[in-house]
Amino acid sequence: xxxxxxxxxxxxxxxxxxxxxxxxxxxxxxxxxxxxxxxxxxxxxxxxxxxxxxxxxxxxxxxxxxxxxxxxxxxxxxxxxxxxxxxxxxxxxxxxxxxxxxxxxxxxxxxxxxxxxxxxxxxxxxxxxxxxxxxxxxxxxxxxxxxxxxxxxxxxxxxxxxxxxxxxxxxxxxxxxxxxxxxxxxxxxxxxxxxxxxxxxxxxxxxxxxxx
Numbered sequence: 001x002x003x004x005x006x007x008x009x010x011x012x013x014x015x016x017x018x019x020x021x022x023x024x025x026x027x028x029x030x031x032x033x034x035x036x037x038x039x040x041x042x043x044x045x046x047x048x049x050x051x052x053x054x055x056x057x058x059x060x061x062x063x064x065x066x067x068x069x070x071x072x073x074x075x076x077x078x079x080x081x082x083x084x085x086x087x088x089x090x091x092x093x094x095x096x097x098x099x100x101x102x103x104x105x106x107x108x109x110x111x112x113x114x115x116x117x118x119x120x121x122x123x124x125x126x127x128x129x130x131x132x133x134x135x136x137x138x139x140x141x142x143x144x145x146x147x148x149x150x151x152x153x154x155x156x157x158x159x160x161x162x163x164x165x166x167x168x169x170x171x172x173x174x175x176x177x178x179x180x181x182x183x184x185x186x187x188x189x190x191x192x193x194x195x196x197x198x199x200x201x202x203x204x205x206x207x208x209x210x211x212x
Contacts, residue, residue: 023092023176031088043080046097051076054101056167057177060159061105063151071108075101098177149199150192157192160185 024031027049033042054075058068078100086096150158163174164185171189175182 021092023094024088027093030093034083034086034088039084043083046079046083046093047076050094050097053169053173053177054097056163056169057098057101058105060162060167061102062108063158067108071104072101075104078104094176095179099179102177102179146196149196152199153192153195157188157195160188161192164189 027046030042030045030049033039033045051072055068055072058071058075059065062068062071075097079097082100086093090096091099150161153161159178160174160180163169163177164171169177171182171185174180175185178185180188
């Protein structure tokens with residue numbers, strides 16, 4: 001009697017697909033709506049889930065709240081126009097929407113002739129030490145000084161720091177937003193903290209109690 005098990009081919013082993021990643025699992029409901037032809041409902045869900053994050057990314061990249069609002073709205077509009085053609089096997093939905101947003105911001109920065117400074121690892125932050133010394137106080141002087149120091153950081157460090165500390169996104173979300181490895185985000189955050197601490201030392205403000 002022939003052994004069917006011996007002659008049967010082994011099942012093909014395929015690598016994990018994007019649908020098995022955490023990002024794809026998170027947006028599986030939106031993909032399901034798209035695949036069932038419910039594009040409008042899918043977009044409504046996408047906006048509810050990503051509108052704030054898209055805006056935060058625009059603010060971090062453009063450093064201009066009003067411009068960020070325009071670019072966030074434009075990015076979501078572009079996503080709506082392209083949503084029917086989204087291919088879940090090519091990229092997770094979050095990666096797709098953040099890519100649209102980054103590209104829109106980069107285009108705007110290029111138009112304003114600022115794109116050459118974006119993610120410049122070699123930008124010098126010596127200007128931090130030449131900022132006017134201010135004594136932290138309840139009238140906002142401390143916050144103004146800190147913002148000035150942050151704005152003097154290299155753009156890559158600024159962007160990661162603002163998304164992580166000010167917008168309170170996790171490292172993995174910041175990495176997804178900026179299309180960077182998580183290790184790079186952690187490095188940017190570490191170097192930003194070091195630069196800020198050196199600047200605070202130069203102003204005699206490195207004592208944490210002055211900021212509490």
